[in-house]
Amino acid sequence: MSAIILRDVRLALGGRVVLDRVSLDIPAGAFVGVLGPNGAGKTTLLRAVLGLVPPRQGTLRVLGQPPSRGNAAIGYMPQARGLLATLPLRGWDFVAGAVNGHRLGLPVLGKLERAEVDRVLDLVGAGALARRPLTDLSGGERQRLLLAQALIGRPRLLLLDEPLISLDPHHQHGVVDLVKSVQRELGVTVLFSAHELNPLLGALDLVLYLGGGQAALGTVEEVITGPVLSRLYGAPIDVVRLGGRIFVMSGGHDMEHDAHRHDVAEAGHDHA
Amino acid sequence: MLDYDFMRTAFAASGVVALVAGAVGYFLVLRGQTFAGHALAHVGFTGATGAVLLGAAPLWGLVVATLAAGIGMGAAGERLAQRDVAIGLVLALALGLGLLFLHFYTAFATQATALLFGNVLAVDSETLRTLLALGAVSLAALAVIARPLLFASLQPELAEARGVSPRLYGVAFLALVALATAGCAQIVGVLLVFALMVGPAATAQRLTGGVGSGVALSAALALAEAWLGLALAYYTDWPTSFWITALSAAVYLFAHIRVGA
Ligand SMILES: Nc1ncnc2c1ncn2[C@@H]1O[C@H](COP(=O)(O)OP(=O)(O)OP(=O)(O)O)[C@@H](O)[C@H]1O
Numbered sequence: 405m406s407a408i409i410l411r412d413v414r415l416a417l418g419g420r421v422v423l424d425r426v427s428l429d430i431p432a433g434a435f436v437g438v439l440g441p442n443g444a445g446k447t448t449l450l451r452a453v454l455g456l457v458p459p460r461q462g463t464l465r466v467l468g469q470p471p472s473r474g475n476a477a478i479g480y481m482p483q484a485r486g487l488l489a490t491l492p493l494r495g496w497d498f499v500a501g502a503v504n505g506h507r508l509g510l511p512v513l514g515k516l517e518r519a520e521v522d523r524v525l526d527l528v529g530a531g532a533l534a535r536r537p538l539t540d541l542s543g544g545e546r547q548r549l550l551l552a553q554a555l556i557g558r559p560r561l562l563l564l565d566e567p568l569i570s571l572d573p574h575h576q577h578g579v580v581d582l583v584k585s586v587q588r589e590l591g592v593t594v595l596f597s598a599h600e601l602n603p604l605l606g607a608l609d610l611v612l613y614l615g616g617g618q619a620a621l622g623t624v625e626e627v628i629t630g631p632v633l634s635r636l637y638g639a640p641i642d643v644v645r646l647g648g649r650i651f652v653m654s655g656g657h658d659m660e661h662d663a664h665r666h667d668v669a670e671a672g673h674d675h676a
Numbered sequence: 677m678l679d680y681d682f683m684r685t686a687f688a689a690s691g692v693v694a695l696v697a698g699a700v701g702y703f704l705v706l707r708g709q710t711f712a713g714h715a716l717a718h719v720g721f722t723g724a725t726g727a728v729l730l731g732a733a734p735l736w737g738l739v740v741a742t743l744a745a746g747i748g749m750g751a752a753g754e755r756l757a758q759r760d761v762a763i764g765l766v767l768a769l770a771l772g773l774g775l776l777f778l779h780f781y782t783a784f785a786t787q788a789t790a791l792l793f794g795n796v797l798a799v800d801s802e803t804l805r806t807l808l809a810l811g812a813v814s815l816a817a818l819a820v821i822a823r824p825l826l827f828a829s830l831q832p833e834l835a836e837a838r839g840v841s842p843r844l845y846g847v848a849f850l851a852l853v854a855l856a857t858a859g860c861a862q863i864v865g866v867l868l869v870f871a872l873m874v875g876p877a878a879t880a881q882r883l884t885g886g887v888g889s890g891v892a893l894s895a896a897l898a899l900a901e902a903w904l905g906l907a908l909a910y911y912t913d914w915p916t917s918f919w920i921t922a923l924s925a926a927v928y929l930f931a932h933i934r935v936g937a
Pocket residue numbers: 417418419420422440441442443444445446447448449483
């Protein structure tokens with residue numbers, strides 16, 4: 405069965421076409437790395453799956469249904485904002501804020517709801533972390549809480565938008581391993597967007613590479629090749645494999661690494 | 677002190693206003709919109725002076741102007757509500773217009789001082805009834821929207837994906853802030869609304885990392901500061917607004933030093 409099906413889909417924001425004529429099937433239970441340079445449409449695609457960006461053309465099916473807002477079967481971790489680090493809350497209260505957050509009334513959790521918060525915190529091993537204030541946590545620890553929040557309500561599909569942003573390589577691997585173990589334990593489909601392929605290599609089943617309004621889905625061997633990436637980037641690309649790592653190069657520049665550096669600068673800006 | 681009618685009225689008025697300001701202020705600080713709250717107060721000044729000019733009660737001018745501005749700011753989007761320059765300009769324009777209205781009004785000085793710096797001892801029983809009604813409506817409305825409002829404040833993108841419109845709750849919340857601001861302006865004046873709306877909330881967030889405990893502590897602090905300020909004003913004969921702002925700042929500072937260490 406397919407978790408997500410796109411048929412000839414066009415996604416646009418304002419007057420700008422982000423993805424055009426994209427057709428693909430994402431099998432249920434797969435761990436999919438969603439890659440591509442800044443502005444390629446990773447976030448837009450995830451928001452389309454959530455029902456927040458309706459396709460201008462073509463059909464999109466998510467878990468067998470047309471996408472719709474408020475689908476409890478989808479867990480979502482938005483692209484991180486610097487704001488989180490300044491919230492004057494304990495981790496537990498932050499995660500709890502998303503439990504049945506759509507219901508009117510006071511934000512007072514019932515017994516079952518409290519148990520749900522504890523359950524998702526245990527899943528990501530953040531039970532102890534959650535007693536500390538957000539301001540005292542490291543970036544990686546905050547990502548752990550965000551992942552816990554995405555797991556509320558036992559989703560079957562997990563959309564994680566750049567969980568590795570502004571983490572050092574060691575913590576990147578920690579987050580990838582954590583997501584992989586959660587995926588195995590719960591048997592969910594994961595879409596994990598990132599700027600760099602290498603931290604994901606051990607965890608990936610499939611790569612979804614976006615660029616130039618197009619998309620390529622397949623195994624690393626199928627997608628991360630000179631011809632496929634040259635088509636997506638619209639420029640000649642060389643793929644260099646070195647000691648178990650893969651580098652995507654254009655005219656001697658490491659494309660992914662450059663994009664990532666740009667990103668760190670942005671993240672640093674947010675904190676200021 | 678409580679033998680006097682005007683003191684009992686002042687305690688009741690400042691009590692209800694403080695509770696609303698403390699609770700609403702918690703979310704205002706959490707959402708990083710304190711400057712928007714400040715601007716609403718200034719727009720309220722224009723409304724109040726306009727009402728005086730038309731021969732209506734200043735409180736209603738305050739309510740109408742802040743509500744209109746709050747809803748307008750919310751509808752213009754989260755981003756605008758946090759944009760300093762746009763807000764700052766609106767704020768200056770509002771004060772300027774208020775000054776113009778006062779210029780046409782004869783009892784210039786007393787009205788201006790009362791509006792800018794508050795005069796809780798002059799609250800009459802009719803104003804008190806209005807404040808009680810406004811307070812009850814505000815607290816009830818906050819109790820209804822608190823949960824989705826918190827969700828949309830902490831995680832706007834996730835909330836949107838879950839079917840909670842951050843835009844809608846942004847507007848509803850600024851309308852609540854408008855009502856709270858109008859009330860505060862009666863007690864401490866438009867210039868000192870921060871003392872009741874922001875001081876206690878910021879202190880509470882410094883002292884506790886829980887949401888429920890934070891809102892409760894914020895409201896309790898606001899109430900304590902307002903009543904203690906009133907009592908101090910009674911015994912010293914200094915202005916109530918001075919005492920409330922002094923207490924608000926002192927408590928905030930104390931919390932900072934204690935927790936910061
Ligand atoms: N409101 C908008 N109107 C028009 N274009 C927009 C709007 N918002 C975003 N875009 C554009 O849509 C494109 C896709 O953006 P998207 O955020 O999906 O990219 P991304 O792959 O997630 O990038 P990043 O790696 O920077 O997160 C970008 O080129 C962006 O400039």
